[in-house]
Amino acid sequence: MSYSYEYPKADHTVDAVVFGLDQDAVSLKVLLIERGLEPFRGYWALPGGFIHMDEDLDAAVLRELEEETNVKLSFVEQLYTFGNPNRDPRGRVISTAYLGLARPSHVTVKRGSDAASAVWWSLDKLPELAFDHSEILEVGMQRLRSKVRWQPVGIELLPDAFTLTDLQQVYEIILGRELDKRNFRRKVLSFGVLAPTGETRYERHRPARLYQFDKDRYQLLRKQGIDFEV
Amino acid sequence: MSYSYEYPKADHTVDAVVFGLDQDAVSLKVLLIERGLEPFRGYWALPGGFIHMDEDLDAAVLRELEEETNVKLSFVEQLYTFGNPNRDPRGRVISTAYLGLARPSHVTVKRGSDAASAVWWSLDKLPELAFDHSEILEVGMQRLRSKVRWQPVGIELLPDAFTLTDLQQVYEIILGRELDKRNFRRKVLSFGVLAPTGETRYERHRPARLYQFDKDRYQLLRKQGIDFEV
DNA sequence: TCAAAAGTGTTATGAGTACACCCATGC
């Protein structure tokens, strides 16, 4: 069975909006690459590239991310497909954008493939981006903000063990407002998806209890339709 | 400036999951076409087709819908992009799916283009669908159900003037559960986006007040971050 | 006068929010 289409075809790319935390867990960063090829050579852009003919879109994102930045994701979901006919000077290029989250421990940026370099950029001092990537980034940020209200997104950004203050800071960064410590703790603990490791972390002051995320219990509650609004 | 890519390219289509109400406003239907061409000739499928090189994705959906079914939408948004390499026997075809809503008054299905026929199907007795369209339809249904909790989706399915009982029935259909009449009315009226037309509709029993949707006021409240959970 | 859908308020419960002080450690 063979069907042939001879008319011109669009190209298809994937691009990833990947967020991660700074080491001090106090600011949110986005992963950008410096383009090594035309067009927009020397500009900063979202990591991504052309899909292969035999790979799924999700696989293409992970591959491109691995090739260009060596970053592995703790979370990924499809964001939106951008198809404006003029969004790419090379011609008709449709791009499916993904939202990704990475833990700090997994971030070891390397040189590779089409990218001249790859760096975590602070969201408050971004460079001009190639193509329509500013628009894509904005959509990614909106999605992150709306996700955080219903799902324990913060956990995907933190290391395996973390303190409740760490977690609260992540939520405050993403939501862009301060939260009450007592209310926050009561709320997140009431979900029953956080378990103390028994360990503590001491840095200069009173040691803080470390917690870990109980993924099985989370999946169970999700199936029961439980929301996790903070 | 010219960049040429000679490797094989995927095709790109759009498909639409379009919901509408039956005349009696008591059941939710989905718009399907009967395929007139191979592959899956004679099967039922979501309306859609190949995008043109110079048109935006949104425009492509509306065009295909117009060509195949003559249905105009009161609401449309992008749903998800399906890119499994084996989803289409013709080869690599990536499809961006859209969610659409149509008012009953706008529904006048016609013959045209690739479709042998176009019909509103009840959701509880669907035929086997072509390609991965069952999966796409399921994603559309999920999106509709999650949207209904935050946005006055019901209004996009009803005619310009409607009774509160109409509106409640729409919500009950989409949510799949019964709602309390008094609570529902208090809630939807409290948003302040419904205005009585002054008219009533009488059919056999006590006449019901007709309402219309105040779109300007709705946009205003949305900008203020107001949610519309029912 | 009866059948059928339209329309209307009150109460109880639970969630969200605001708020201030003591505790454990390093220096």
Place this chain on the structure above:
DNA sequence: GCATGGGTGTACTCATAACACTTTTGA
């Protein structure tokens, strides 16, 4: 002993949810 962040409980407000009867019309 003091500076610093860790850790805890109560009271108020507001939204949700449960619940039953009267009104208006056509037949």
